[in-house]
């Protein structure tokens with residue numbers, strides 16, 4: 001029996017929806033009471049301690065991703081983090097291009113496209129074969145580029161972009177860099193210091209098992225003072241308790257990207273989950289995931305099914321996306337068997353094993369796949 005199964009609440013069946021929502025750790029379910037206890041006992045005087053709990057969230061992220069806790073700012077979701085970055089960009093003459101790829105999550109395209117009314121041109125790297133080499137990125141990273149948005153692991157076919165190299169090249173061209181780690185945080189070891197991008201954005205809901213509402217923005221302290229967000233509130237102020245309506249001073253750390261009164265509970269929940277993932281070890285989670293995804297890859301090749309995910313493990317994230325001739329029919333069959341997966345247009349059915357899945361489960365799922373479906 002996989003020793004990690006008992007540390008999570010796992011819906012009955014075989015749970016492979018970790019690219020969407022990771023399972024709730026048992027200790028997270030217990031610890032959320034900390035938030036309510038403070039509220040019950042202290043009412044409005046709970047704020048100091050609620051804010052320390054949010055601070056703990058930033059500390060847990062810094063253990064996970066290696067940045068300084070002050071470089072993290074809590075956000076509601078990735079899209080809002082991206083909007084805050086976009087509306088903080090410095091004016092730079094002759095830099096009017098924003099680059100992203102067609103494989104990014106659609107929300108990102110929606111957010112970047114709003115910048116057209118500000119005079120920016122949006123340039124999408126075309127998906128073609130779902131594979132983005134460094135050379136392809138380089139062709140777009142010209143000196144007139146203001147910002148490049150890259151997804152570490154894409155949501156559809158789980159392609160792992162060479163972000164270290166893209167960031168290095170982009171910086172040589174003076175391009176502002178943003179990396180989306182929604183599909184890699186908690187799955188792949190990440191060191192934001194080594195990447196040295198300007199921004200990293202992500203959320204806790206997927207591989208971090210931290211639930212919705214606890215996203216984050218990391219800003220490099222070396223670039224921080226170049227960015228002045230438009231979307232602010234009193235928690236973006238250097239001293240939120242100054243209460244001088246005529247005097248706004250940006251916080252001298254990532255909190256300038258915060259806003260008004262923050263939510264607390266999602267961060268309390270996510271912090272405990274991130275600690276749970278830290279205690280298991282992201283290296284271990286990645287190795288385990290690769291063993292299980294490799295089983296899928298072998299099986300789909302043997303059954304002559306089409307896989308959208310890269311076959312090469314070093315180019316692959318945590319999901320295997322498989323194409324079927326009748327995806328809806330196959331999806332319904334899996335659903336009847338209590339196998340939790342989902343379906344995305346152009347990519348197929350998505351299967352994402354976490355640390356609490358085991359080989360027997362994967363073998364069972366593979367046995368249900370039939371060539372020619």
Ligand SMILES: Cc1ncc(COP(=O)(O)O)c(C=O)c1O
Nearest residue numbers: 077078079105107155182183203
């Ligand atoms: C790579 C990636 N980025 C972003 C998101 C979602 O962003 P948001 O938190 O704004 O919903 C997803 C959701 O699946 C994703 O896979």
